[in-house]
Amino acid sequence: MKIKKQLEQKDNNTKNTRREFLKKGVLAGVGTILAGGIVTSFNATASGKTVNVLGPDGKVKTVAKEHLKDIGKKTEAQLQKAGREGIPNRRWVMVIDLGKCKNDQRCMEACQTHHQLWTSKDGKGDKVQHHINVHELKRNEKSGGFFMPKTCQHCDNPPCTKVCPVDATYKRDDGIVLIDNLRCIGCRFCVAACPYSARVFNWHNPKDEEKYADKKYNVELNVPQKRGTVTKCVFSADRLREGELPYCVSACGNGVFWFGDENEDAVTNGTTKETVRLSKLLKDNAAYTLMPELATRPRVYYLPEKDRIFPFESKKKEGDVNHHA
Amino acid sequence: MLNKNITFAVIFGLMLLFSIDVDAQWNIPAGEKDKKAPTEATVDMALKGKTLYMKNCKACHQVPKTTNLKPPAPTDLGSEEYLTSRTEGETFFQTFKGNGGSMGGFEGRLSEDEVWDIVHYLGTFRAGSTIDLASVQQDLDLKVNLKEDGHKIVAVATNAGVPAGDVKVLFSVKRYFGNLTLGVAKTNANGYAAVSFPNDLPGDKSGNAEIIVKFANQDRFGKKEVTKTVNWATVLHVENMTEQRAMWGTDTPLWLLFIYFGITIGVWLGIIYVVFQILKIRKVAN
Amino acid sequence: MSEKKSLNKIVTDLTKPIKNHRWFMLWILFLLSVMGFGLFGWITQLTEGLGSTALTDYISWGLYISGFIFFVATALIGMLISSVLGLLGIKWITPIARIAELIAVGFAMWAGLIIVFDMGRPERLLNVFIHGRLQSPITWDVTVVMTYVTISILLYLLPLIPDMPFLKKTMTDAPKWKQKIYSILSFGWVGSPEQYKIIKRSIKVLAVLIIPVALAIHTVTSWLFAMTPRIGWDSTIFGPYYVTGAFVAGGAAVMIAMYVFSRTYNLKEYITDFHFDKMGKLLVLLMLVYLYFNINEYIVPGYKMKQGDDIHILNLFVGHNAKLFWSVQICGMILPLILFLFKRMRKPLPAMIISIAIVIGAFFKRYIITVPTLEHPAFPADNVPAEYLIYWPNWVEWSITMMAIAGAILIVTILAKLFPIMPIWEVAHEEGITNEEMNEFEV
Structure with a gap:
């Protein structure tokens, strides 16, 4: 049945360009099929048909099991407490190698799938939410363009938590800035204060709201999403607790992301799983942070796009303006 | 059992899909198809290729012959379907040049010899391959x-x-x-x-x-x-940054606490004073 | 000035309009129907979420927040007129001080409400008190708005007390509940010297208290913007810039109210051309200061044209917001400033018309401060629909904002129907009538 549907969808899609097909048809299709397959095989353990157990990392099963077990064990109050305390003795850090990004947007897909966000494929595509977004930038007129994945920068001097009137968004000792949507009043002051446009709002009912209706709220995943509250990248804190790399990091096929613990001076590549010393990586590659003039002290570092491994192909039209690089 | 069957059916369907569509977007120049490796494959090369594969290819293509595909699921490079439909030369070209889409070429990242090593490694999955990695x-x-x-x-x-x-x-x-x-x-x-x-x-x-x-x-x-x-590592000193009563933190800086309550209490004392004065009006009526 | 008025005449002139109900119900009905439409808008927003507005992740603050600043701004005039000018002993404000205070009460109360309309989760309002973080300007704003409303109500109420005996004596045919209100609010006023002392002292305390509170309310409101690192908001002069702008908006609002009340309440003898002339001159002064802040706010970044600033400034000066920007700057500030320099323009009718332009300009000036900054995120709005960067309020936002405006006017209307629009006793004092004469007043 599912396959038939898939084949039909394929037929419809052959009219589109191949790239379109690959991006839209197959991605969506595979997601549906896998979801079907997994829900079937998990019927015994997971009564709810969860989408958030789906992993683009190829470890769908294990994550789902652990995840469900973990969430199942803890009460909401315990989850909230753990979410406020953070993971002891850690100081998470992300390094993004701009020379390796070719705008595959797999990080975005993985993130949206797990954080119950609206994607451009849903409905009319008029409500899109990103915790991670891939920008196309140019440092100046004459330099070449590059793609820049941008998550929440998890600043050590965060302008967003400063302005929150109710402590709904807060920074933990392990460096992550989270958002507690059970407390958020939806004033969007943090959205206004964030210079990186990293925060988005649940203007409408969250995607697949009914499916998540009976789920316990896990602040480290920020799911289920709630209408009228702010949502943002949380460095996949739920995954970190289980020793796994964030969803976006492990979804990348091009080795763009390094993630690790500054206290250990080590970061691991999401693609190659190679682990290197953070200090050396930053030192050797002229690492920088975004908008250092604001002294927000981000926990996300960028490695300049010198020695790109892919030729840059702009997806922008003439006349689009880049405001900042 | 039934579940397993469904999973198999699904995956087989997927492979079918991919073998058609991914093929369609490959544009392999005529001469490349018959290109041969510069040297005959050896166990050493295949082992080297395996290491390279695990580092560079596994993230998307998984370990060959395993079925845990992920979305978007690229081809299982160890599968019968793939290996019987490709020559060595084609695999080499695909790996080296990429397709300009999701599959990025490794030219510049891996040398030609290294890519050949990977091709040799994949060759060990071909039916009738003479190289047995386990033998060594x-x-x-x-x-x-x-x-x-x-x-x-x-x-x-x-x-x-x-x-x-x-x-x-x-x-x-x-x-x-x-x-x-x-x-x-x-x-x-x-x-x-x-x-x-x-x-x-x-x-x-x-x-x-x-x-x-x-x-x-x-x-x-x-x-x-x-x-x-x-016990040779440096000792980790953890300073908990949330303890510093920062402007961005949960706990209010003390100076701000004093200023806020000082001003607020001061003004409201004034208001309460006035309210009491109003209530006094009746008392002093005469 | 004109001839001395007798106490009898003053009492009659000032209580007559509150007995007269012609057009009143119709006007109330009009306001209520506007509010009813707004209520419908709000119910829509509550059921569908803030997604029913035109706001997006990029333009996440829009009409509600600009409306909020406008309301706070308009409310600020109460402090300037009844407090600052009162403390300075300026006499001509006596007949208009209560109008200013009325506007302050009405608009400050709705300023608090309009913030609730902007909240994604209005039912969680109490979180601000339970989990309030003092580091957030919003917490300060909530505190200071509540304080300002309280002081404004007291400043409205206190000068009412000595008027109550007059109302009790003249409004004998008023309904019982009205009589009861007059009786309660008189607080046993008989006009003894100690009572006068208490009233005068209390007013003075409040008048002093409200100055820092009023400055705080609008400074803190400006900090909602200035405390963020955003181009166009990241400005050190936002506090005083807002405060002076507020006085302009509020002064014009008072001018309109003066015209309306002097005409509908038939009080031309009390609010005379002289008062319009004075208010016009006051507005010239306020607008000069405001113009000065405007020059600083736009010329300084406009001269340097730093990265980011350039996009913002060019957008305002010649870009797609230029029409609105120049309209509010010219029609809402520069032109009125020039016109008010001429005596003929400070006559009631022209002054009122110019003031309407100022108020409309003031409203859209807040919009110009809020929205264009958000149109220029530091990073391009990639992978989202193009509409995410285009904003114009939709009917939900307009209807709710209209409800707030109608609601504020409703408060002013009702209070002005319940109590005299001017303090009878202060007007009598000005006419040289003694306390004893007032105490012995009989119909």
Whole structure:
């Protein structure tokens, strides 16, 4: 049945360009099929048909099991407490190698799938939410363009938590800035204060709201999403607790992301799983942070796009303006 | 059982889909199809290729012949379907040049020889391949001694009690998401290999770190692995940043607390005073 | 000035309009129907979420927040007129001080409400008190708005007390509940010297208290913007810039109210051309200061044209917001400033018309401060629909904002129907009538 549907969808899609097909048809299709397959095989353990157990990392099963077990064990109050305390003795850090990004947007897909966000494929595509977004930038007129994945920068001097009137968004000792949507009043002051446009709002009912209706709220995943509250990248804190790399990091096929613990001076590549010393990586590659003039002290570092491994192909039209690089 | 069947059916369907559509977007020049590797494949090349594959290809294509596909699911490069539909030359071209889409070429990242190694590795999955990677596998013994002097980790490799020379040993230290390589050293004639533990690597709060020693080429020398805890790492000092009553934190800076309540209480005392004055009006009516 | 008025005449002139109900119900009905439409808008927003507005992740603050600043701004005039000018002993404000205070009460109360309309989760309002973080300007704003409303109500109430005996004596045919209100609010006023002392002292305390509170309310409101690192908001002069702008908006609002009340309440003898002339001159002064802040706010970044600033400034000066920008700057500030320099323009009718332009300009000036900054995120709005960067309020936002405006006017209307629009006793004092004469007043 599912396959038939898939084949039909394929037929419809052959009219589109191949790239379109690959991006839209197959991605969506595979997601549906896998979801079907997994829900079937998990019927015994997971009564709810969860989408958030789906992993683009190829470890769908294990994550789902652990995840469900973990969430199942803890009460909401315990989850909230753990979410406020953070993971002891850690100081998470992300390094993004701009020379390796070719705008595959797999990080975005993985993130949206797990954080119950609206994607451009849903409905009319008029409500899109990103915790991670891939920008196309140019440092100046004459330099070449590059793609820049941008998550929440998890600043050590965060302008967003400063302005929150109710402590709904807060920074933990392990460096992550989270958002507690059970407390958020939806004033969007943090959205206004964030210079990186990293925060988005649940203007409408969250995607697949009914499916998540009976789920316990896990602040480290920020799911289920709630209408009228702010949502943002949380460095996949739920995954970190289980020793796994964030969803976006492990979804990348091009080795763009390094993630690790500054206290250990080590970061691991999401693609190659190679682990290197953070200090050396930053030192050797002229690492920088975004908008250092604001002294927000981000926990996300960028490695300049010198020695790109892919030729840059702009997806922008003439006349689009880049405001900042 | 039924579930398994469904899964199989789904995956087979997917493969079918991909073999049609992915093919369609490959544009392989005529001459490339019959291109041959510069040298005949050897076990060494295939093993090298395996290492390269695990590092560069596995993230998307998975371990060959495993069925845990992920979305978007690229081809299983060890599958019958793939291998029977491609020549070596085509695989080489696809790997080296990419398709301009999701599959990025490795030109510039890997040398031609290295890509050929990967092709050779994939070739071992072909029906009738003469290369058997398991045939070269030995099972060496591995022991680890720690030398406080100079913080040296010494590995001793032996084969049935006889020292094994010329064996690459991988020394690493455990980190949260994976092992950080400290060094790779070749054993000498006595089977000894050693690296020094760096003096600036952070450990836990008491300076402990867990080291892992194993053979660099596990396919050849076996999966023996030794884990030990050393006290040579730097002591971790954790300053909890949320304790500092920062402007961005949960706890209000004291000066702000005083100013806020000072002003608020002051103004409201004034208001309460006026309210009491209003109530006094009736009392002083005469 | 004109001839001395007798106490009898003053009482009659000032109480007559509150007995007269012609057009009143119709006007109330009009306001209520506007509010009813707004209520419908709000119910829509509550059921569908803030997604029913035109706001997006990029333009996440829009009409509600600009409306909020406008309301706070308009409310600020109460402090300037009844407090600052009162403390300075300026006499001509006596007949208009209560109008200013009325506007302050009405608009400050709705300023608090309009913030609730902007909240994604209005039912969690109490979180601000339970989990309030003092580091957030919003917490300060909530505190200071509540304080300002309280002081404004007291400043409205206090000068009412000595008027109550007059109302009790003249409004004998008023409904019982009205009589009861007059009786309660008189607080046993008999006009003894001690009572006068208490009233005068209390007013003075409040008048002093409200100055820092009023400055705080609008400074803190400006900090909602200035405390963020955003181009166009990241400005050190936002506090005083807002405060002076507020006085302009509020002064014009008072001018309109003066015209309306003097005409509908037939009080031309009390609110005379002289008062319009004075208010016009006051507005010239306020607008000069405001113009000065405007020059600083736009010329300084406009001269340097730093990265980011350039896009913002060019957008305002010649870009797609230029029409609105120049309209509010010219029609809402520069032109009125020039016109008010002429005596003929400070006559009631022209002054009122110019003031309407100022108020409309003031409203859209807040919009110009809020929205264009958000149109220029530091990073391009990639992978989202193009509409995410285009904003114009939709009917939900307009209807709710209209409800707030109608609601504020409703408060002013009702209070002005319940109590005299001017303090009878202060007007009598000005006419040289003694306390004893007032105490002995009989119909």
